[in-house]
Amino acid sequence: xxxxxxxxxxxxxxxxxxxxxxxxxxxxxxxxxxxxxxxxxxxxxxxxxxxxxxxxxxxxxxxxxxxxxxxxxxxxxxxxxxxxxxxxxxxxxxxxxxxxxxxxxxxxxxxxxxxxxxxxxxxxxxxxxxxxxxxxxxxxxxxxxxxxxxxxxxxxxxxxxxxxxxxxxxxxxxxxxxxxxxxxxxxxxxxxxxxxxxxxxxxxxxxxxxxxxxxxxxxxxxxxxxxxxxxxxxxxxxxxxxxxxxxxxxxxxxxxxxxxxxxxxxxxxxxxxxxxxxxxxxxxxxxxxxxxxxxxxxxxxxxxxxxxxxxxxxxxxxxxxxxxxxxxxxxxxxxxxxxx
Amino acid sequence: xxxxxxxxxxxxxxxxxxxxxxxxxxxxxxxxxxxxxxxxxxxxxxxxxxxxxxxxxxxxxxxxxxxxxxxxxxxxxxxxxxxxxxxxxxxxxxxxxxxxxxxxxxxxxxxxxxxxxxxxxxxxxxxxxxxxxxxxxxxxxxxxxxxxxxxxxx
Numbered sequence: 270x271x272x273x274x275x276x277x278x279x280x281x282x283x284x285x286x287x288x289x290x291x292x293x294x295x296x297x298x299x300x301x302x303x304x305x306x307x308x309x310x311x312x313x314x315x316x317x318x319x320x321x322x323x324x325x326x327x328x329x330x331x332x333x334x335x336x337x338x339x340x341x342x343x344x345x346x347x348x349x350x351x352x353x354x355x356x357x358x359x360x361x362x363x364x365x366x367x368x369x370x371x372x373x374x375x376x377x378x379x380x381x382x383x384x385x386x387x388x389x390x391x392x393x394x395x396x397x398x399x400x401x402x403x404x405x406x407x408x409x410x411x412x413x414x415x416x417x418x419x420x421x422x423x424x425x426x427x428x429x430x431x432x433x434x435x436x437x438x439x440x441x442x443x444x445x446x447x448x449x450x451x452x453x454x455x456x457x458x459x460x461x462x463x464x465x466x467x468x469x470x471x472x473x474x475x476x477x478x479x480x481x482x483x484x485x486x487x488x489x490x491x492x493x494x495x496x497x498x499x500x501x502x503x504x505x506x507x508x509x510x511x512x513x514x515x516x517x518x519x520x521x522x523x524x525x526x527x528x529x530x531x532x533x534x535x536x537x538x539x540x541x542x543x544x545x546x547x548x549x550x551x552x553x554x555x556x557x558x559x560x561x562x563x564x565x566x567x568x569x570x571x572x573x574x575x576x577x578x579x580x581x582x583x584x585x586x587x588x589x590x591x592x593x594x595x596x597x598x599x600x601x602x603x604x605x606x607x608x609x
Numbered sequence: 610x611x612x613x614x615x616x617x618x619x620x621x622x623x624x625x626x627x628x629x630x631x632x633x634x635x636x637x638x639x640x641x642x643x644x645x646x647x648x649x650x651x652x653x654x655x656x657x658x659x660x661x662x663x664x665x666x667x668x669x670x671x672x673x674x675x676x677x678x679x680x681x682x683x684x685x686x687x688x689x690x691x692x693x694x695x696x697x698x699x700x701x702x703x704x705x706x707x708x709x710x711x712x713x714x715x716x717x718x719x720x721x722x723x724x725x726x727x728x729x730x731x732x733x734x735x736x737x738x739x740x741x742x743x744x745x746x747x748x749x750x751x752x753x754x755x756x757x758x759x760x761x762x763x
Contacts, residue, residue: 281723282723283703283723283724284704284705284706284707284724285706285707285708309706309724310704310706311692311694311704311706312703312704312705312706312724312725312726313703314703314721314723314724314725314726317727337706337742339623339624339740339742340624351700351701353701355626355694355738355740382668384664384665384668384669384677384684385664385667385668386623386624386664386742386743387660387661387664387684387687387688387743387745388661388664388684388687390690390742390743391742393667393668419670419673423670
């Protein structure tokens with residue numbers, strides 16, 4: 270698995286950003302990202318500059334568009350064709366999602382709890398959702414210094430609630446990056462897990478989002494793997510166990526990598542807390558130092574329908590979540606998981 | 610082709626799209642759009658406060674409301690926001706989602722204003738859509754002018 274440091278929510282002067290795509294890509298490269306999604310408001314005009322910007326900076330640019338509608342902002346990535354954001358009706362957003370999917374793209378809720386009109390027009394998500402599984406992801410960490418923001422805490426809680434309800438939906442970060450400006454606030458990174466490095470990059474990156482091979486951090490890269498009969502199942506994957514086996518301990522390994530984007534982020538020297546969280550809450554917790562390494566857990570996961578890893582610690586004098594993985598789903602648990 | 614629209618909208622028109630279809634009969638070198646609306650901002654702080662109180666009640670959790678109200682000035686002045694998007698007979702030709710209350714835009718075969726897609730200015734049914742994201746002032750007037758290259762600028 271190759272983990273690609275990505276920034277999935279950006280704008281240029283083709284909407285209300287104050288930067289060209291090349292300036293944006295150069296800024297992303299300087300911060301150690303390998304990939305950005307261009308998600309201008311309601312236009313894909315900026316993609317005309319894609320090849321040049323990729324060539325100049327070495328950054329991979331995913332085609333995208335932020336549906337900037339009256340009832341919510343929906344980030345779409347990877348769609349080959351335009352889908353009409355103006356048709357979005359508060360009770361019929363699924364039709365728009367279906368069209369994005371038909372065109373090969375993925376769709377996510379952008380900053381769903383940011384204050385809405387008139388402060389930020391359409392920023393608060395008001396679309397009725399009949400089936401959360403229809404959405405590919407929720408942008409749970411929006412902006413800079415994302416983990417401590419109350420709007421993001423609501424979005425993160427929403428994601429957890431959906432996982433508990435049996436939905437399979439990913440969680441991402443997005444800076445909503447409009448211009449090049451220096452900040453000393455922690456920046457989030459969404460790592461996309463590329464399973465097939467031979468496949469065209471953009472297709473594989475979109476597949477990672479669709480399948481939930483995603484890990485989010487303001488520091489080290491955190492990943493998670495479960496073991497089942499010698500087989501390893503990574504983030505976004507499904508551990509299917511016979512009902513009789515579901516009560517056996519489940520081995521999972523959380524891995525930390527501090528060297529990625531070296532020099533582009535700092536956290537105070539400390540002992541972190543590594544947690545394995547599931548539908549039943551915190552299942553295990555262990556102190557870990559700031560060194561690359563694997564932590565193996567034997568979990569009593571009989572009642573769990575999903576698991577994720579979280580890294581907690583101190584950043585900017587606040588105790589906060591530093592990183593979280595997306596979920597590994599469990600089937601055969603006593604409560605039963607939904608099979609899509 | 611030349612078209613000029615002058616109109617006025619109010620808060621009850623917010624969250625609607627106004628479509629202005631027009632016909633291009635002959636291929637043209639360029640299509641020009643000039644759009645201006647005013648006022649841009651709501652200067653009356655009492656009205657702004659009322660709107661923000663409603664917004665905070667709707668969008669902010671009860672425990673955060675007090676803090677949101679204390680910091681409400683960060684949202685001022687509240688703004689009207691009307692954006693433009695363009696369609697030709699074949700499909701979407703882009704959008705200009707930005708705050709500028711005056712925009713002079715163009716589309717042509719090889720170049721176009723930021724947000725819009727270059728391409729032929731081909732005969733057929735075109736449409737300019739105004740999306741009224743926010744109308745916070747009691748009235749907001751706008752003027753939309755559209756003309757092809759061959760016409761003189763109005």
